[in-house]
Amino acid sequence: MRLEELENGNVEEAVFSVNEDDAERHKYFDKAYQFEKRIVPFTELSSKEKWKAWKDGFVDYHIGKYSDELKDRNVGFDEGWKLVQEYRRSLEEKINVWEKYINNLLDFKVPVLYLPKIGPDDKQKLSEVCTIFEKMNSTGVRLSVFDLLTARLYKEGIDLHQMWQDTLDVFGNIKKLSEDNPDLFKVLLLRALGLMRVLRDKDKGEKEISDVKNRSLINLSPVGFEEDWWIMAKYFDRAIESYEHQSRWVWSILAKVGSIQTHTSSIGDTSLLCGRH
Numbered sequence: 001m002r003l004e005e006l007e008n009g010n011v012e013e014a015v016f017s018v019n020e021d022d023a024e025r026h027k028y029f030d031k032a033y034q035f036e037k038r039i040v041p042f043t044e045l046s047s048k049e050k051w052k053a054w055k056d057g058f059v060d061y062h063i064g065k066y067s068d069e070l071k072d073r074n075v076g077f078d079e080g081w082k083l084v085q086e087y088r089r090s091l092e093e094k095i096n097v098w099e100k101y102i103n104n105l106l107d108f109k110v111p112v113l114y115l116p117k118i119g120p121d122d123k124q125k126l127s128e129v130c131t132i133f134e135k136m137n138s139t140g141v142r143l144s145v146f147d148l149l150t151a152r153l154y155k156e157g158i159d160l161h162q163m164w165q166d167t168l169d170v171f172g173n174i175k176k177l178s179e180d181n182p183d184l185f186k187v188l189l190l191r192a193l194g195l196m197r198v199l200r201d202k203d204k205g206e207k208e209i210s211d212v213k214n215r216s217l218i219n220l221s222p223v224g225f226e227e228d229w230w231i232m233a234k235y236f237d238r239a240i241e242s243y244e245h246q247s248r249w250v251w252s253i254l255a256k257v258g259s260i261q262t263h264t265s266s267i268g269d270t271s272l273l274c275g276r277h
Contacts (some may be wrong), residue, residue, distance in 0.1 A: 001039065001041075001042065002014045002016065003038040003039065003094075003098050006098050007097050014101075029041070031057060034058075035057065035061040045102060045105060045106065047106075048106050055095055062091055063087065067080070144187055144214075145190065145218055146183070146186040146190055149217065152218065153222050157222075163229055164186060167229075167233050171233055171237035173236075173237045173241050174240065187214075191212040191217065192232045192235070192236065193228050194209055194220060195212050196228060197209065197228065198211065208220070
């Protein structure tokens with residue numbers, strides 16, 4: 001964080017990021033460099049204790065540097081003491097400006113929810129986890145069952161995120177229709193896959209899932225998942241194409257009917273006009 005930007009009220013410009021190699025090359029980990037450039041890493045803002053230690057180090061560094069300058073100028077003890085105290089106050093004033101922003105960060109309450117570890121085959125607990133995450137994210141960043149299933153299937157060697165990207169590359173109708181709301185369409189495709197498995201397992205004693213609600217979809221088995229995904233993607237793409245074709249046909253008929261009615265009305269109006277003569 002560039003502290004000088006905070007002094008100017010430029011909060012958005014104050015925060016920046018660099019990778020570890022650049023940080024080492026630019027000496028961002030060196031405390032003296034941080035104090036000189038007035039740059040504080042977020043690792044020093046992880047607690048009030050760390051921030052206080054950084055502040056104290058900042059003041060001590062600049063007071064020591066200023067004291068050496070006064071000695072080089074042969075400033076007397078009494079005058080030097082007075083100047084050092086004035087300089088210390090100026091540093092503390094700067095810190096007070098920084099803390100108006102930094103304390104908001106340090107005092108921000110982050111809710112944490114601890115969940116017990118569950119087994120990958122515990123369908124009931126997986127359903128509960130899915131419900132919990134959906135409720136948690138209802139007022140923040142959306143986290144759908146697709147996202148949760150992506151994480152669950154990844155350890156099984158199934159990259160659901162990449163499969164979705166590949167689906168968009170292969171099926172143009174899906175890509176076009178999902179542009180406005182891709183998250184919704186991802187879940188719809190999962191529900192179609194789930195419905196196919198529900199129907200396929202309807203005569204089995206023990207079913208993989210009983211419905212296509214989100215709490216059930218999280219339990220979709222990785223066995224044959226990719227094959228089923230591509231089957232449903234293919235059907236979806238065909239269904240969209242068929243729907244668009246029928247829609248164009250219906251609108252074409254309606255347009256023709258409208259044209260005939262308009263033409264008939266025009267003829268009727270003309271006849272009335274002709275009858276007046």
